[in-house]
Amino acid sequence: xxxxxxxxxxxxxxxxxxxxxxxxxxxxxxxxxxxxxxxxxxxxxxxxxxxxxxxxxxxxxxxxxxxxxxxxxxxxxxxxxxxxxxxxxxxxxxxxxxxxxxxxxxxxxxxxxxxxxxxxxxxxxxxxxxxxxxxxxxxxxxxxxxxxxxxxxxxxxxxxxxxxxxxxxxxxxxxxxxxxxxxxxxxxxxxxxxxxxxxxxxxxxxxxxxxxxxxxxxxxxxxxxxxxxxxxxxxxxxxxxx
Amino acid sequence: xxxxxxxxxxxxxxxxxxxxxxxxxxxxxxxxxxxxxxxxxxxxxxxxxxxxxxxxxxxxxxxxxxxxxxxxxxxxxxxxxxxxxxxxxxxxxxxxxxxxxxxxxxxxxxxxxxxxxxxxxxxxxxxxxxxxxxxxxxxxxxxxxxxxxxxxxxxxxxxxxxxxxxxxxxxxxxxxxxxxxxxxxxxxxxxxxxxxxxxxxxxxxxxxxxxxxxxxxxxxxxxxxxxxxxxxxxxxxxxxxxxxxxxxxxxxxxxxxxxxxxxxxxxxxxxxxxxx
Numbered sequence: 001x002x003x004x005x006x007x008x009x010x011x012x013x014x015x016x017x018x019x020x021x022x023x024x025x026x027x028x029x030x031x032x033x034x035x036x037x038x039x040x041x042x043x044x045x046x047x048x049x050x051x052x053x054x055x056x057x058x059x060x061x062x063x064x065x066x067x068x069x070x071x072x073x074x075x076x077x078x079x080x081x082x083x084x085x086x087x088x089x090x091x092x093x094x095x096x097x098x099x100x101x102x103x104x105x106x107x108x109x110x111x112x113x114x115x116x117x118x119x120x121x122x123x124x125x126x127x128x129x130x131x132x133x134x135x136x137x138x139x140x141x142x143x144x145x146x147x148x149x150x151x152x153x154x155x156x157x158x159x160x161x162x163x164x165x166x167x168x169x170x171x172x173x174x175x176x177x178x179x180x181x182x183x184x185x186x187x188x189x190x191x192x193x194x195x196x197x198x199x200x201x202x203x204x205x206x207x208x209x210x211x212x213x214x215x216x217x218x219x220x221x222x223x224x225x226x227x228x229x230x231x232x233x234x235x236x237x238x239x240x241x242x
Numbered sequence: 243x244x245x246x247x248x249x250x251x252x253x254x255x256x257x258x259x260x261x262x263x264x265x266x267x268x269x270x271x272x273x274x275x276x277x278x279x280x281x282x283x284x285x286x287x288x289x290x291x292x293x294x295x296x297x298x299x300x301x302x303x304x305x306x307x308x309x310x311x312x313x314x315x316x317x318x319x320x321x322x323x324x325x326x327x328x329x330x331x332x333x334x335x336x337x338x339x340x341x342x343x344x345x346x347x348x349x350x351x352x353x354x355x356x357x358x359x360x361x362x363x364x365x366x367x368x369x370x371x372x373x374x375x376x377x378x379x380x381x382x383x384x385x386x387x388x389x390x391x392x393x394x395x396x397x398x399x400x401x402x403x404x405x406x407x408x409x410x411x412x413x414x415x416x417x418x419x420x421x422x423x424x425x426x427x428x429x430x431x432x433x434x435x436x437x438x439x440x441x442x443x444x445x446x447x448x449x450x451x452x453x454x455x456x457x458x459x460x461x462x463x464x465x466x467x468x469x470x471x472x473x474x475x476x477x478x479x480x481x482x483x484x485x486x487x488x489x490x491x492x493x494x495x496x497x498x499x500x501x502x503x504x505x506x507x508x509x510x511x512x513x514x515x516x517x518x
Contacts (some may be wrong), residue, residue: 141439
């Protein structure tokens with residue numbers, strides 16, 4: 001049975017539920033980049049030089065409007081699944097083109113956990129200053145509990161603690177697929193600290209025999225990648241498309 | 243001369259015999275009760291005035307291997323005010339970590355139950371040097387929320403410390419032998435400096451020595467204090483021309499008053515001089 005988002009979202013009405021450069025695509029689809037936004041993003045983006053460049057390369061970008069405080073709750077996952085399915089249905093022509101997910105901050109969390117929760121396994125995932133440990137992140141700042149309660153307090157879920165663990169990359173190491181992960185994190189990030197998040201996550205992933213590369217950046221704050229690092233980050237993403 | 247040797251032998255015996263220490267073997271847990279808890283921690287619980295009005299968890303510094311067999315003036319004054327002191331006996335270099343925090347909580351729980359101290363009784367953490375580190379990170383790894391944290395010349399950055407003093411590596415490895423994550427990561431995820439957002443939101447008091455011979459320690463303490471202040475915590479910071487952990491009388495009085503005020507009890511008329 002189709003989920004509610006699957007019943008509503010179609011290739012024709014995509015732009016109501018995500019930003020996408022799909023209308024700009026003028027060649028065969030080579031791949032899909034799923035970009036997850038951070039907390040508080042109000043949505044409704046328009047085409048940028050970057051998204052136009054991606055379209056020229058045959059790459060569709062999907063930027064789900066999944067909610068400013070979603071923290072990859074079940075609704076956010078279903079919406080994202082429906083968007084991905086609609087894009088593949090219309091533009092992939094039956095081909096299994098690669099999907100790469102990426103995002104920063106809360107979007108970074110989404111990029112790391114979507115490979116576990118989503119309907120389509122990505123070829124790779126990249127995250128910029130992600131929250132990796134939701135169990136601790138819940139009480140890391142005064143403002144955070146209300147966001148998590150909004151995301152997960154809607155009922156039908158297990159206890160909040162169990163829900164946080166289920167969506168916390170740090171607690172799902174064994175379920176992470178065997179794909180390359182890249183985590184960039186600013187060492188001056190005071191919003192989401194590097195050591196107990198990206199550094200620890202990558203160390204545990206390596207211990208579990210999985211492929212996660214940690215790129216700590218001196219002097220970088222929250223999600224504020226300097227040009228050289230930004231290039232490395234996007235080169236990583238683009239390297240998965242032929 | 244014979245008396246000297248006898249005395250030294252006695253000291254050696256006292257140092258080697260006796261107290262079990264944290265971390266304990268998990269299999270021991272069910273055998274720990276109030277009757278034998280003093281093998282794992284000093285406590286003034288037997289003399290504390292009831293009802294208990296506060297709890298002070300006091301963490302020792304690196305190298306401490308002794309036991310506290312007599313109630314000190316500090317402990318007696320706390321007891322008089324209705325404050326239970328708990329001084330866990332850690333391993334010689336037991337740096338605070340998740341497992342150790344759980345075990346300290348276990349000991350605290352046993353004493354709390356015996357004293358019938360409900361969860362509403364305020365708890366403070368304090369310590370010097372490695373004990374200062376423990377006081378800071380205990381709040382990260384435990385479920386107990388302190389009403390204040392007091393740290394005297396604390397070690398706040400194990401990673402930087404090891405770089406400046408490679409001889410500390412062995413101590414660190416002993417403390418964290420339960421993990422096989424990359425070493426630099428282990429040091430960082432157990433250092434207050436890298437866990438600002440996880441340190442409990444509470445009031446902090448720091449003592450710092452301008453002449454502290456431990457490289458970088460006073461500077462790092464200042465940085466941590468500043469970051470906590472920026473985060474919105476109330477931070478009292480006292481520095482002076484002292485070395486490592488040897489607080490002046492003024493600093494000691496400030497420390498004691500801070501502790502008593504935060505526990506909501508009256509300080510004694512003549513506060514004891516030792517902060518311990």
